[in-house]
Amino acid sequence: MNKLLTAVFFALCITGYAQKQITVEDFTTKNTFPQKTVRGINWMKDGKFYSTLENNKVVKYNITTGQPVETLVDGSTLNPKIEIQDYSFSGDEKKLLLTTDFQSIYRRSFTANYFIYDLTGKSVKPLSANGKQSYAAFSADGSKVAFVRENNLFYVTLNDMKEVQVTDDGKFNHIINGTTDWVYEEEFSFVDGFYWSPDGKKLAYYRFDESAVREYNLQRWGKTLYPTDYRFKYPKAGEVNSAVEIWIYNLDSKQKVKADIGTEKDIYIPRVKWTADASILSIRKLNRLQNNLDIFHTNVSTGTSTVVLNEKSETFIDLEFTDDLIYLADGKQFIYTTERDGYKHLYLYGMDGKLVKQITQGSFEVSQLIGLDEKTNTLYYTSTEVSPLERHIYSITLSGKKTKLSQAAGIHTINMSGDFQFYIDYHTSAAHPTVVSLFKTKGNALQKVLEDNATLAKVLDDYGFAAKEFFSFKTIDGTSLNGYMLKxxxxxxxxxxxxxxxxxxxxxxxxxxxxxGGSHFFFHQMLTQKGYIVAVIDSRGTGGRGEQFKKLTYKQLGKYELEDHIAGAKFLSTLEYVDDSRIGIWGWSYGGYMSSLAMTKGAGTFKMGIAVAPVTNWRFYDTIYTERYLQTPQLNASGYDDNSPSTYANKLQGNFLLIHGTGDDNVHFQNSVVLQDALINAGKQFTSFYYPDKHHGIQGAQTKYHLYTMMLNYVQENL
Known part of the structure; x- marks a missing residue:
């Protein structure tokens, strides 16, 4: 009897050891599962060293050994002491630009204080004493630094630290110089809107006039007696956008020239880039519907421009996806990516815009153009050639000789040195967290594993993390869709x-x-420990599978995605180990939109749904994103309303939890208010929760703890 009890006790101990229980604290306030990586890599020009930011120090490493050789600067020993949050080198690597006092504004915008650190004299100076700056950047020769302050553009000459003001008409909610308005920042993914010429003698910069753009009023509740209003320019679908221009400032003459890219005003200028020639600026222009793209070459002395390439689409041009443009140093050619044959591929053009050749081709997508080694005429890129679920690195010569460099299955993200002699491979697969490895490009030789996350792998094993099990099923038109399960x-x-x-x-x-990993991975792993299967599904319209698959949803967002998730639920219900009466759905942002639509228009399919920060009618969302996929409400009203959850509020079935942050500058709280109002008027019972002053990501460790605890409880009580 005693031996039996001892054996049972030992078995229970082993079981307990084999699978520790995940708690909400583990992934919100405790950081029990930290995935280590190698951050802040800066490749040094001589090809022998790189640097990283660690423990408030910029540390120089020997590439071949992977060992630190020198601390370039230690923020804690400076006078004044600096918490270094980012850094960059001057072109000659004799100076460092140090970022501190970082304060976020929106997703990418921020203010900060910058310091210039002289590596030779070991001296440090503030970039400016006239207020915080944004997006500071060295000129190519390292003699100057430009930055933005309060919607105006400035630069400092470092030999005498003299500050020069380039523009003076910047005003909040009216005129913006050298950076972007809200919608460009969010949807074209940049805020540094000024560009040094290759010779350091000119500055090209954006100028936005957002005076006519309507304001969104975001109430901030805080802890004051009265809430405050924060009003900012936010162009909703079909409404007026900022008027945008590109100007070129000559530092010697102090003269400004406006780039002439046509008389059409209702346009976007999503990208600006200098060619190898300091007299020619490259400007990309999109029409309002984003189905016509022009690449201009602008004479910076006169402002006159010539269209060298035009691209049209029956749907939309996905600039976020086809964003690669490399001008060759000889000034005669450029490399550009486009989906013109149905997949994103690399093309070589002459400077006159005439096609020289298509470099890559096949039924796969080029994911990332890493760069061109002009010494060997070799391009490096990652692609989906192995599988839409994987990304591998390849090299290809301009003559067409292709070599696959990565071997291990999974996702390879590459950071390559400027001289192309080395690259760092951030590799991950479903079976293992990120492994960071240093390779010598010639011979594709592994030099050193910089981080293997072995400690995390052991922790994951202790907690019994569920492995991803991939599956596929067919939707109603016979298209095969991908998913994975955690059991x-x-x-x-x-x-x-x-x-x-x-x-x-x-x-x-x-x-x-x-x-x-993946979005909300630890929450999902915790649910498996509570006895749930979690299924993750990509519907039609998602990426990695070519233009036709991605652009099927054009002009009718939500329609096909809903069909696919209903088909997914039906597929899951055919599995003998699935309780078909207990299938739920959840998502955040666009995913919240889809879970809301599934519980209303798709009523009866899912027992329970959770929507976090959802769009509930695309009329409430911004111009650039929404009109890219739906056109304007004036041109396509049914595309906005036929798949709006608010339209189908009277059809709601099942248990529905609606969550939103009141301080969401991106997907406005208005979306959830309107849906709630429609549900109330339809006599539908549901649960809602708002987070005061929290933005789209519902930030803060304690807030996340509350959020995931609430969602866990809701799932357990209602599914």
Whole structure:
């Protein structure tokens, strides 16, 4: 009897050890599962060293040994002491630009204080004493630094630290110089709107006039007696955009020239880039519907421009996806990516815009153009050639000789040195967290593993993390869709389990990849320990599978995605180990839109749904994103209303939880208010929760703890 009790006790201990229980604190306030990486890599020009930012120090490493050789600057020993949050080198690597006192504004915009550190004299100076700066950048020769302050552009000459003001008409909610308005920042993914010429003698910069753009009023509740209003310019679909221009400032003459790119005013200028020639600026212009792209070459002395390449689409030109443009140093050619043959590929053009050749081709997408080694005429890129679920690195010569460099299955993200002699491979797969490795490009020789996350792998094993099990199913038109499942560790195929479907579903996105982790991964792993299967599904319209698959949803967002998630639920219900009466769905942002639509227009399919920060009618969202996929409400009203959750509020079935932050500058709280109002008027019962003053990501460790605890409880009580 005693031996039996001892054996049972030992077995229980082993079981407990094999699978520790994940708590909400583990992934919100405790950081129990930290995935290490190598950050802040700056490749040194001589090809022998790189530097990183670690423990408030910029440390120089020997590339071949991977060992530190010198601390270039230690923020804690400076006078004044500086918490270094970012850094960059001057072109001659004799100076460092140090960033501190970082204060976020929106997703990418910020203010900060910058310091110039002289590596030779070991001296440090503030870049400016006239207020915080933004987006500071060295000129090519390292003699000057330009920056933005309060919507105006400035530069400092470093030999005498003299500050020069380039523009003086900047005003909040009216005129912006050298940076972007809200919608460009969010949807074209940049805020540094000024560009040094290759010779350091000119500054090209954006100028936005947002005076006519309507304001959105965001109330900030805080802890004051009266809430305050924060009003900012936010162009909703179909409304007036900022008027945008590109100007070129000559530092010697102090003269400004406006780039002449046509008389059409309702346009976007999503990218500006200097060619190798300091007299020619490259400007890309999109029409309002984003289905016509022109690449201009502008004479910076006169402002006159010539269209060298025009691209048209029956749907939209996905600039976020086809963003690569490299001008060759000889000034005769450029490399550009486009989906013109149905997949994103690399093309070589002459400076006159005439096609020289298509460099890559096939039924796969080039994911990342890493760079061109002009000494060997070799391009480096990653692509989906192996599988839409993977990304591998390749080299290809301009003559067409292609070599696959990566071998291990999964996702390879590459950071290559400027001289192309070395690269760092951030590799992950469903089976293992990120492994960071240093390779010598010639011979593709592994030099050193910089981080293997072995400690994390052991922790994951202790907690019994569920492995991703990939699956596919066919939607109603016969298209095969990809997904993966996370199952309970003690999964028994003879039993039946409830299933929670997670999805994002937005155009060009991808959640189903052969990588470790993913959105809300620890929350999902915790659910498997509670006896749930979590299924993650990519619908039609998502990325990695070519233009036709991605652009199917054009002019009718939500229609096909909903069909696919209903088909997904039906597929799951055919599995013997799935309890078909207990299938739920949830998502955040676009995923919240889809879970809201699934619970209303798709009523009866899912027992439970959770929507976090959802769009509930695309009329409430911004111009650039929304009109890219739906055109304007004036041209396509049905595309906005036929798949709006608010339109189908009277059809709501099942348990529905609606969550939003009141300080969301991106997907406005207005979306949830309107949906709630429609549900109330339809006599529907539901649960809602708002987070005071929290933005789209519902930030803060304690807030996240509250959020995931609430969602966990809701799932357990209602699914």
């Amino acid at each position: 309970p560790k003690n999964f028994d195929a003879s039993k039946q389990y409830p299933v929670l479907v997670y999805q994002y579903s937005g155009p060009g996105s991808q959640n189903v990849n052969n990588l470790w």
